Structure formats: C-alpha cells, structure tokens
Amino acid sequence: MMKKRPVLLALTLLVSGFSQAEAPSVSPADSEEAVAKNVVKSVPLPLDGLVAAKDKNGNDVIVSTNGRYFLKGYLQDVFTNKQIKTVDDAVDAQYLTLANMGLNLVDIGTIPYGNPKLPLQARIMVDPYCASCTDLLRKLSEHRDEVHVEIMLTPIAGQMSIKTALNLWCTYEVDYDKGREVVELLMKGKPYPELPEQPTCKGQRVLLNTMLTRTFNLKGVPAIWRVDGLAQPGIPNDLLAFLNERRPSDESSDESVVSK
Structure with a gap:
C-alpha cells in the first residue's frame, strides 16, 4: 500500500478539524446582546469566545461572547508581542502581516x-x-x-x-x-x-x-x-x-x- 506523503497526512489532520462536530456556536446577534448587558462598546478578537470591550464605567475589559465571564488582566499576542487590554488593542490585533x-x-x-x-x-x-x-x-x-x-x-x-x-x-x-x-x-x-x-x-x-x-x-x-x-x-x-x-x-x- 502506498504511504501517504507527510504533508498530505498533516493537511488531512488539520482539515479534519473543520468537519468535527462542535457545540452550537453563539450567533453574532446573541453574542452582541449578551455582551451589551455589561458593556457599551466591543470589538471581536481574532479568536473564538472573547471580545475586547469598554464597560459602562469606561473600564477596558475582555469579555466572553456569552456575557458570562470577563478576564482580569490582558492577552499577549505571540506574533506581535503586544498586549491586548483595550478596544483599540483589539482593533490593532485584527491586522497581522507576514x-x-x-x-x-x-x-x-x-x-x-x-x-x-x-x-x-x-x-x-x-x-x-x-x-x-x-x-x-x-x-x-x-x-x-x-x-x-x-x-x-x-x-x-x-x-x-x-x-x-x-x-x-x-x-x-x-x-x-x-x-x-x-x-x-x-x-x-x-x-x-x-x-x-x-x-x-x-x-x-x-x-x-x-x-x-x-x-x-x-x-x-x-x-x-x-x-x-x-x-x-x-x-x-x-x-x-x-x-x-x-x-x-x-x-x-x-x-x-x-x-x-
């Protein structure tokens, strides 16, 4: 039997992740409604489940898209080595070059x-x-x-x-x-x-x-x-x-x- 090329095998394993059964995702509308209960402005981060937001007191927070959790502190972008604490940081994180x-x-x-x-x-x-x-x-x-x-x-x-x-x-x-x-x-x-x-x-x-x-x-x-x-x-x-x-x-x- 012919062996599968390493790159072909690696791609197969990677692509399989797109077809795996997952828990139902939160719709953008539901996420916006949940987050809006506690914040006045939010920007999605380039990862699932979190948004950078500004709460009703003007504080910068990172909130889960279902509105249940918030993160005390910051995220660190391993590519740019920048900290993500604010809405402006989240906007900046959406841009990633070679x-x-x-x-x-x-x-x-x-x-x-x-x-x-x-x-x-x-x-x-x-x-x-x-x-x-x-x-x-x-x-x-x-x-x-x-x-x-x-x-x-x-x-x-x-x-x-x-x-x-x-x-x-x-x-x-x-x-x-x-x-x-x-x-x-x-x-x-x-x-x-x-x-x-x-x-x-x-x-x-x-x-x-x-x-x-x-x-x-x-x-x-x-x-x-x-x-x-x-x-x-x-x-x-x-x-x-x-x-x-x-x-x-x-x-x-x-x-x-x-x-x-």
Whole structure:
C-alpha cells in the first residue's frame, strides 16, 4: 500500500478539524446582546469566545461572547508581542502581516495574478472545490488590469481538496511559467485534469497556507488577506475598494519580504 506523503497526512489532520462536530456556536446577534448587558462598546478578537470591550464605567475589559465571564488582566499576542487590554488593542490585533509573523513570501504558497506594475494589494485564499472561491477569482479576472494579488491555494474541504491543491501547487512550484494556467484552472473550477505528479515538490507551503486560516480564525474561504494585515472571509460588495483600502496610520508593509 502506498504511504501517504507527510504533508498530505498533516493537511488531512488539520482539515479534519473543520468537519468535527462542535457545540452550537453563539450567533453574532446573541453574542452582541449578551455582551451589551455589561458593556457599551466591543470589538471581536481574532479568536473564538472573547471580545475586547469598554464597560459602562469606561473600564477596558475582555469579555466572553456569552456575557458570562470577563478576564482580569490582558492577552499577549505571540506574533506581535503586544498586549491586548483595550478596544483599540483589539482593533490593532485584527491586522497581522507576514513581517509580524516572522515569515517571508517564500514560506507561503502564492501565485501572482493581475497587473505587476501595481503595488501588491492582497492575497486571496481559495479552496479548489469552493464555488464562492471560483466566483471571487472570476470577479478578479474582470478587473485584471486594476488588481495585483497573489492566489493562495488553501485546501480546507477534505482529502480531495488537499490532493488537488497539492497537485496544482506543485505544477506551479516546479515551473513558475505555469502560474497563469493554474489560476485559469481554479477559475473554471471542478472537474480538474489529472496533472503529472512532481516528486521534488513537498507542498509545505500549502500546509502553511491552511494553518494561517486558524491563525486568522477564519471560518472558511474565500478570504482576502490584505497587505496591511487585515484578513476577511467572503467577497466584499465593492471588491476594488476593499483591495485598495488600508488601515488608518498604516505602519506595516509586506513590500520588504523576500520574494520567490
């Protein structure tokens, strides 16, 4: 029996977490109602169960989304080494760049797309079998000359998704000239052609892509990870405006990261 590649096995274990049965999550409306009983303003943190808030006395607190618990003290962001105590800190924590994480572009799996004469705007996380991912890629193709993004193959939908993502990525990794071909296959969506295996490609970059969905606490893809560090799932109503938006007083940039 053929042994499963280590990266394929690791991805399978990671992706299985998305399909595990969990306790019913608290809806955003219920969370807001519960928190509002004790606070006047809140901002979600990029993790489940907690929000940074300001109570009715003007104190900064970290509260559970069901309104039952609050945390005395602060949270520490292991990537930025910043403390999260206030609503403003929580807003700041929503922005996480490659540089914040100590990563370079060569550490993640990206395929460039669009107009290279423009500054990089965002990275697009997609699963090969995600219909809305295909929709987002097609919307990008309508504005090809107006966008400069990088496509991140991010399989989260099961073993077939993992296999296809690794196949597509490895086709590109061994021949960067095939980037456009791979992106066009993603735009067409399933079924995907059988591409030759690339034994020299190990696929760790795709593994890291998928791990980043947990780092950002994304519940699914597609997701857009802008160069200012904000990662947001779904398709924005105004795609171009969102790609070009930047955080106020943006101090971070990925322009200095090492490229392929």
